[in-house]
Amino acid sequence: MSEQQIAFFRQRLQTMREHTLARIRAAQQSMSERPVLSDSADLAQYEEDSRMTLRTVQRESKLLRKIEASLKRIHTGDYGYCLESGEPIGIARLLIRPTAEYCAEIKNQMEEREKHYGNYR
Incomplete structure (x- = not known):
């Protein structure tokens, strides 16, 4: 790959990293704000939403590790x-x-x- 292509992918990966971190922070923030729940249906919905949010954080964390590994491969010259x-x-x-x-x-x-x-x- 040319230097321009490497620079393009480095920038793309860094942008992906920033967006992924933002999604993780937003999901964590939403989990930390527990609403006042008035009945068992609301509690069940909140718990289901929390499970889905946790899955999102796990998936995004896995993507973040892959992004970091790709950036490291760019640094070592093994990317691509x-x-x-x-x-x-x-x-x-x-x-x-x-x-x-x-x-x-x-x-x-x-x-x-x-x-x-x-x-x-």
Whole structure:
């Protein structure tokens, strides 16, 4: 990848990082503000909303770790190359998923194995 492409993806990942952190903070803030609940239906709805918010925080935290790992790979010069095969991931795939760690061929193989054997990572 050229320096311009690396700079583009670095900026894109940093923007993703900022947006992800903002979503995590907003979700945490909404969980910290417990409303006054008047009946059991309100309490049940609040608990369900809290579970959904917690799932959002967990999902966003996982994305944040992937973003951080991608930024680290940019710093070390490994960004854009498959972690397993060492082949280029491809600009088109990185535009869709800037945190991609594997080229499409390896990722497809991994998904097929998961279908047959389950995910034992």
